[in-house]
Amino acid sequence: MKTKHFLAITLLSVAGIIPYSSVVLAEEITCRSTLRAITVDNVRVPSGATCILSGTNVKGTVKVESNATLKASKVNVIGNIQAENAKNVVVDSSSVIGGNIQIKKSRAANIINSRIKQDLQFEENAAKLAASGNTIGGNLQAFKNTGGITIRNNKIDGNLQCKENRPAPTGGSNIVKGNKEDQCSRL
Template identity: 35%
Template sequence: MRRTLSIAVVTAAVVGGGLSLGAAPALAADDVRCTGAIGAVEVKSVLVPEDATCTLNGTTVLGDVTVLEDASLNARDVEVRGGVQGQRAAAVALGNAQVRGNVKVQDGGSATIGGTTIGGDLQLTKNDSTVQVTNSSVGNNLDASENTGGVEVSHNWIRSNLTGQDNVPAPVGGDNVVGGTAEKQFEGFEG
C-alpha cells in the first residue's frame, strides 16, 4: 500500500536521521533530501545532496530524482514519474525501476541499470567506473560515450538507437533488441 508522505512523517524521519527536508528554496514541503533510506511512500521529488547516500525501496516519486556530486543512489522497485539525473555522482543504481522520463548520468563514477523500464532516453557519459545496462527497456535512445571504467550493454530492448563512442575499454555485451540502429562502438550489439 502506498502512502503519501506528509509533514508529520517527514518530521518523524528527521528525528530518526534518515530523511530530511532541505531549507533550499527549490524544495517544497513534500520534496525530500534523502540522506538515508526511504521506503514505500509517495514523494514529490528527491534530492540526494553532495556526499550523501540514498536508498529508495518501493518509493513513488511524482517528479524527478537528482543525485549531486559524490552522492550515491540505490533505487529498487521504485516508480519515478519524472527523470533521474546524476551529475558527478559517485554511483547511480536502478534495479527493477520504472522511470517515465530520461535517465542521465554524467561525469561521475558508476551507473548500474538492471531490469528497469525507462520511458525516454538513457544517457551515460564520461563516467570513470563501471557502466552496466542489462535486462532493461529504453523508450527512446541509449547513448554511452566517453566512459573509462568499462561498459556492458546486454539483453535490453531499445526502441530507437543504441550508440556511443570513445569508451575505453571498448564496450562488451550483446543480445539487445534495437528498433533503430546499433552504431559506432555498439555495432553488432543487437540480436
C-alpha cells in the first residue's frame, strides 16, 4: 500500500500536478545516491554507500553506517546526524541541524558553515576532521581522535572540550560562551 501511494505521489510530482518540493516521503529512506529538495522522515546511509543530500528536509535523524559517506548541503535536519565507522561525513552550506552531530569511530569529517542547535561531537576518529564557521547551541567535543582536527571560527554557546587527541587540535578564533578546556584552551 505504501509503495503504491509513494509511486502515485511521485508520478503526480513528475507530471507537474503536485510540486516536487512538496513531496513528503514517510518512514526511513535508504539513500545510495542523491536526495534533493524533498521532505523525508529519516535517512539511513547503508554500509559502503554514498548519499548526497542537497536541500533536503529530514524530519527525523540521519544515520551513516560503516564505511559509508554522507555529503549534506543546505539541509534541514530536525533530529540528529549520527555516524559510526563511517568513511566520510560532510555537512556544509548553511545546513541546520536541530539536534546533535555525532561522528564516532569513523574516518574523515568536515562540518562547515552550519547551525547545530545542540552538540557537535567527534570521538575516536582516524582521519582529518574539521569544524569551521559553525554556530553551535551546545558543546563542541573532540575526544581521542588520531587524524588531526582543525577547530576554527565557531560560535559555541556551551563548552569547547578536547582531550586525548593526537595530534592536538589546531585552529583558533572560536567564540565560546562556556569554557575552553584541556587541549582546546587556546583555540
